Amino acid sequence: MRTISKEELKELYHKDFPLWVEINYELLKEKAYELVDWENLLEEIWDMGQKHLDSGISHLAVILEHLYKWDNFRNLAGGEGAGHGWIRSIENARSRLKALFKKYPSLRHKLPQEIESAWIDAVAELEIWLRDNNYNPEEFHLPEECPYTYEEAMTRDLRKEIGNFANEQALFKEPSAEVQK
Known part of the structure; x- marks a missing residue:
């Protein structure tokens, strides 16, 4: 992994997000916690939950x-x-x-x-x-x-309301000619 300052890493967040993710991932894997861009990482974690x-x-x-x-x-x-x-x-x-x-x-x-x-x-x-x-x-x-x-x-x-409406309408319809015979 290449060396990068915390300031450069913070700038990278806005300039090349995928690279920012990759570098922070590597830093976390290597347990180089002091170099991680915590401010933006925490925001991203929050955003993941919010989405x-x-x-x-x-x-x-x-x-x-x-x-x-x-x-x-x-x-x-x-x-x-x-x-x-x-x-x-x-x-x-x-x-x-x-x-x-x-x-x-x-x-x-x-x-x-x-x-x-x-x-x-x-x-x-x-x-x-x-x-x-x-x-x-x-x-x-x-x-x-x-x-x-x-x-x-x-x-x-x-759908149930449609069924109830259709049943109510049927009650008030005039009987058809076939039914009247």
Whole structure:
């Protein structure tokens, strides 16, 4: 391994990250702890842990966004029959969260505390969706605080709601001509 000063190593963090990683790895292997760029290494370790939480927040934001669309914007997307893609998206995001929780169990306890962060991301996506569909987001007064609990976001079954809606509609339909005979 080539010789490098601590100052050069710190500069390398910003100039050539892969080389910075390689050198710090070698220093740690050789137990040359006094030469390690601890400040940046600690930041990287923290960031590694955060990226998994950030991924969870991102999946939760998708769930919240699509729940809100389902509850409030189906009429803008084509009426009662619209939104089935949102259901699939919610189920997919939940599935990915379950996989994250299996791999990183501590996230299961951290993610509920991040629902407001996820809601901020969801609102940003809702505003983009509204603009993309030629609506002014300010006219819709999107809530500042998340209107859903974490438990609701993770367990609400929209497919069941569709089934209940279809059953209710069937009760109020006029009998067909064949049934009347």
